[in-house]
Amino acid sequence: xxxxxxxRLKASWPVREDTRQLHxxxxxxxxxxxxxxxxxxxxxxxxxxxxxxxxxxxxxAWLAAGAAPARPWRSSSVSVT
Numbered sequence: 001x002x003x004x005x006x007x008r009l010k011a012s013w014p015v016r017e018d019t020r021q022l023h024x025x026x027x028x029x030x031x032x033x034x035x036x037x038x039x040x041x042x043x044x045x046x047x048x049x050x051x052x053x054x055x056x057x058x059x060x061a062w063l064a065a066g067a068a069p070a071r072p073w074r075s076s077s078v079s080v081t
Contacts, residue, residue: 002041003068005068006059007029017045030068041063042059
């Protein structure tokens with residue numbers, strides 16, 4: 001069964017709602033190109049309802065069998081360019 005992950009993000013940079021930033025964010029979450037399977041799916045970024053212009057919701061799913069990979073990062077350390 002897929003694992004659904006929903007994160008509320010507060011961007012410290014101007015967010016471009018494009019696939020490059022979204023792919024980079026998903027790779028940071030799931031281990032990126034270091035994994036041979038990249039078995040994840042990502043929804044388009046959406047603004048937090050009633051939130052400020054820099055608040056976003058990220059929804060992603062880990063599709064492979066078993067638990068999503070554990071990532072050794074703190075939420076304040078993820079950087080996407």
